[in-house]
Each structure stands twice: as structure tokens, then as C-alpha cells.
Amino acid sequence: xxxxxxxxxxxxxxxxxxxxxxxxxxxxxxxxxxxxxxxxxxxxxxxxxxxxxxxxxxxxxxxxxxxxxxxxxxxxxxxxxxxxxxxxxxxxxxxxxxxxxxxxxxxxxxxxxxx
Amino acid sequence: xxxxxxxxxxxxxxxxxxxxxxxxxxxxxxxxxxxxxxxxxxxxxxxxxxxxxxxxxxxxxxxxxxxxxxxxxxxxxxxxxxxxxxxxxxxxxxxxxxxxxxxxxxxxxxxxxx
Numbered sequence: 176x177x178x179x180x181x182x183x184x185x186x187x188x189x190x191x192x193x194x195x196x197x198x199x200x201x202x203x204x205x206x207x208x209x210x211x212x213x214x215x216x217x218x219x220x221x222x223x224x225x226x227x228x229x230x231x232x233x234x235x236x237x238x239x240x241x242x243x244x245x246x247x248x249x250x251x252x253x254x255x256x257x258x259x260x261x262x263x264x265x266x267x268x269x270x271x272x273x274x275x276x277x278x279x280x281x282x283x284x285x286x287x288x289x290x
Numbered sequence: 291x292x293x294x295x296x297x298x299x300x301x302x303x304x305x306x307x308x309x310x311x312x313x314x315x316x317x318x319x320x321x322x323x324x325x326x327x328x329x330x331x332x333x334x335x336x337x338x339x340x341x342x343x344x345x346x347x348x349x350x351x352x353x354x355x356x357x358x359x360x361x362x363x364x365x366x367x368x369x370x371x372x373x374x375x376x377x378x379x380x381x382x383x384x385x386x387x388x389x390x391x392x393x394x395x396x397x398x399x400x401x402x403x404x
Contacts (some may be wrong), residue, residue: 210392220381220395252376266333276388277323277346 181281196252198267209250210268308370315384323383363369372403
């Protein structure tokens with residue numbers, strides 16, 4: 176069975192601090208995809224990144240970076256120099272072929288960035 | 291592109307009434323997904339379509355729920371009769387090929403059943 180665990184329910188930081196959101200996944204499939212989505216207070220789900228299981232390169236996009244480690248089944252997300260606009264719920268998700276590539280979401284981490 | 295379009299954005303209804311949620315996927319996307327978000331269960335897949343055909347409806351909670359996709363640009367999710375426990379945010383998402391492409395979500399419909 177597939178599973179995504181986001182152990183951090185809520186994180187509060189002061190603006191300009193760096194923050195890392197943890198994501199641990201479980202699957203027996205060798206081919207899978209990992210995602211991060213952002214859900215701001217307005218409620219929509221905004222796609223941030225997709226990573227396939229064969230690409231362990233870390234990725235950086237502006238203040239955002241992702242660390243994918245198959246050895247620990249983790250796909251962590253770091254925001255550098257956080258801003259108030261980063262306040263949102265962040266979801267990590269997994270999709271595998273055997274599950275028809277449906278997205279299996281973690282429970283989400285609520286990030287509050289205080290001014 | 292306009293993105294995935296959902297309507298209505300908010301729906302308030304009374305228990306027992308029929309509710310119809312609508313979705314227009316991104317043009318050219320062959321896959322359409324319906325998800326539900328609740329505090330208790332988080333985000334969960336209800337059903338998905340490929341080329342207008344339902345492929346996996348194992349997430350549909352019970353017979354009161356039904357979904358259709360009469361053409362490539364329109365899908366509905368119907369609840370009849372609605373119950374208070376159906377209150378949730380319902381998201382529609384579409385994708386070119388979920389195995390190699392991203393699912394893009396609509397803004398969601400917030401349903402409240404009184």
C-alpha cells in the first residue's frame with residue numbers, strides 16, 4: 176500500500192527564517208512520482224513541483240528547494256528567507272502506476288509566517 | 291489557458307436536496323479527477339475519467355454519489371440525496387497523462403449541507 180506522512184501538523188516561523196517541511200512516503204513500486212502542492216487561505220491547490228523516482232537531483236526554484244532521498248524515502252521542501260505570503264497549507268503527494276496514478280496526499284503541514 | 295473551471299464555488303443546501311457540481315477541464319487533457327477534502331479524511335480521490343470513460347470509482351463513498359463526463363470538456367458530480375456529512379470542498383483536476391504529467395486543480399466547490 177502507498178502512504179504519505181507529513182509529521183509536522185503546524186509550523187510557525189518569523190519572516191526571513193528558513194523552514195523545512197518534511198515528507199516521508201511508502202511504496203513498493205519502483206516507478207512513482209512525488210509532488211508538492213500549496214493551499215493558500217483562499218483554498219485553491221497550487222502545483223509546486225513534480226519529481227519522478229529516477230531523478231534524485233535536488234531542485235531549486237527561487238526561494239524554494241526540494242531534497243529527494245530514496246534511501247530514506249523522503250522528499251523534503253525548504254523555503255529560504257520565508258515571507259508572510261508563504262503562509263499556507265503544504266501537501267506532499269505520491270502517485271504510482273499500480274494505483275492508476277491517483278494522487279495520494281499527506282495530511283498537510285500548515286505553515287504560518289509571522290511578520 | 292483558463293485552467294480547470296468549477297462551478298459553483300459555494301453551495302449551501304438542505305439535507306435531502308440534490309446537488310450538482312460542475313467541472314470543465316483544461317482543453318486537451320484526457321484525464322479528469324474528482325477529489326474531496328474534509329478535515330477528517332483530508333484529500334481523497336472519488337473517481338477519475340480517461341477519455342470521458344470512468345476508470346476508477348472505488349473512492350465514491352456510496353450510491354448517493356454519481357459522476358458523469360458526457361464530453362471532453364464537461365463533467366458533473368451529483369449527490370442525491372445530500373446529507374450533512376457530505377459537507378466538504380470538492381476539487382476537480384485534469385491531466386494530460388497522470389503518469390508523466392501533473393494534475394492541475396480547479397478552485398474547488400465548497401459544499402455545505404444543512
